[in-house]
């Protein structure tokens with residue numbers, strides 16, 4: 001017989017949690033309002049690296065509403081667990097304690113039921129023809145699949161430190177498979193650390209390929225932090241004791257670390273939880289659509305999409321910056337006040353914005369122009385997201401996976417598969433697609449029109465280029481940077497040169513404050529999301545799990561590295577999956593080993609097969625249009641949207657010498673005549689979208 005807790009018990013928990021949450025958020029507002037540190041930091045040029053990271057993960061109002069509900073739910077569930085907890089009851093299972101009706105009440109009061117509500121999909125001709133900006137209803141039977149503000153998919157269940165979802169390693173003494181987890185910073189120092197000088201180069205790949213990966217990533221994943229973290233940043237976040245009620249999970253600095261003395265830990269804030277109906281384990285959410293739909297250009301919400309468009313014309317073009325241009329070519333506009341949150345927890349951003357004068361263009365000399373967004377690709381119109389896909393699947397992926405792995409893992413397209421869930425998986429965003437962090441070169445070269453280093457704009461160490469969009473405006477526009485990317489090779493990933501110290505020792509340092517460490521962040525993020533260890537992921541991919549040092553040395557092709565990892569982790573089962581995966585030697589012709597190839601291909605295959613609007617799907621384009629699309633090239637895009645007149649035939653391949661470049665006149669155009677519309681089509685669009693106004 002089931003003994004449920006009963007409604008009054010649940011009501012009590014909800015009431016108590018609501019009050020606590022209210023006080024919690026009010027406290028943030030007060031803390032933030034009295035904080036003059038952030039305000040002044042804008043003008044004196046010292047924004048803390050952790051503030052920049054939070055800005056990096058900045059999200060819109062829809063995401064914030066979702067997170068607030070999810071945190072309320074998370075807190076309530078925890079309170080119920082605490083209230084019924086006894087020592088004999090190790091893992092109170094809520095489904096045993098709550099009736100279906102009580103669960104529904106909890107979901108409703110917290111707001112999670114409306115967040116997880118099934119979307120009703122329209123069936124008019126517009127929805128048959130065009131994707132929604134939020135990604136909903138791409139799959140009509142499962143409208144949430146791939147939509148913005150939905151939880152990441154889990155390909156393997158998470159393993160947290162406790163039923164509530166405490167991150168792995170929360171208690172450093174906690175053992176997994178009879179071993180404790182090493183501090184992430186020790187792994188970063190002992191396995192990943194690489195001097196900036198004398199790094200090996202990948203002489204067959206341009207650095208543009210690496211940047212393309214990051215660009216695509218911004219189309220696929222954005223994991224928000226809890227809004228409440230803004231308030232923690234206003235205090236001495238690193239030294240404060242983080243309790244289970246606070247979303248911080250600082251990265252400890254081991255005694256052997258050169259940072260000891262200046263820093264006792266690095267700030268780290270947990271990813272926000274997401275609303276889940278099952279009240280099971282903690283999940284994280286993707287704030288943007290999963291689909292490769294160029295949402296980093298067009299937005300993932302109707303509100304943002306509208307502000308990014310030039311609504312004064314019927315052409316559906318993007319809005320351009322009214323104050324600055326790249327020698328006649330448009331930059332994206334500055335963010336307006338409406339993009340910024342009114343929520344107290346995001347007051348940090350508000351301070352930054354107010355300080356840089358909302359009504360006026362941000363003074364670009366200010367070197368702190370985080371709200372200034374630009375991209376060379378913005379000149380390109382709606383065809384762009386198709387071009388995106390072709391460049392990614394046909395040009396980028398074969399180089400990352402290697403030709404034969406690409407053929408094996410990405411078989412030819414067979415049509416839209418309604419059973420394929422295109423949602424981004426947690427492992428992909430938290431570990432697999434971060435593989436490219438180890439291919440980032442520590443220097444940003446800027447080249448003049450003749451593709452030679454220009455004395456006017458010398459090469460920059462990477463940390464001087466991050467969050468320095470003002471440089472593009474003041475130091476010659478996008479062209480010198482793009483030429484640099486075209487002619488510079490990528491960094492080669494090797495077992496003894498993993499991640500450059502620009503990223504492990506100087507991340508976001510240029511703005512002041514103690515720098516972050518990207519390797520440590522990746523590892524800690526994996527633990528924050530409860531990702532299982534290396535061996536479990538190998539097994540998921542049908543690869544054998546190493547049982548001892550010689551197995552691991554065999555897989556990694558390197559005894560020293562295997563020994564180092566086992567010295568730190570004790571067992572291959574515990575190796576954080578990101579570091580285990582990047583330690584595997586690359587497959588022939590590719591840049592990743594077997595585990596990463598499996599995980600990356602699985603994700604991209606799901607994105608292709610589970611997208612109703614995939615360009616090869618019957619009925620999306622005519623065969624003439626498909627043939628035209630295949631002739632697209634990144635070189636042509638560069639020629640059409642910059643002042644660059646000499647380009648490589650294949651911009652993802654490394655070009656050794658400027659003499660090997662081709663004039664733009666020799667780069668073919670995509671034939672757009674296949675898109676010429678009939679009068680009926682034009683009339684249809686005018687009526688549907690503009691009510692016949694134009």
Ligand code: HEM
Pocket residue numbers: 053210211212213214217221222223224428429430433434435436437440462466518521522525
């Ligand atoms: C200069 C180069 C880069 C820098 C400075 C950089 C920095 C960062 C930082 C700070 C994070 C957040 C870390 C955390 O707190 O969890 C991150 C996340 C991530 N990065 Fe990079 N990254 C770079 C290049 C790349 C490239 C080339 C790729 C892929 C090809 C990539 C893929 C990702 C992914 C998938 C995430 C997770 C995003 C999310 O879910 O929100 N990054 N990166």
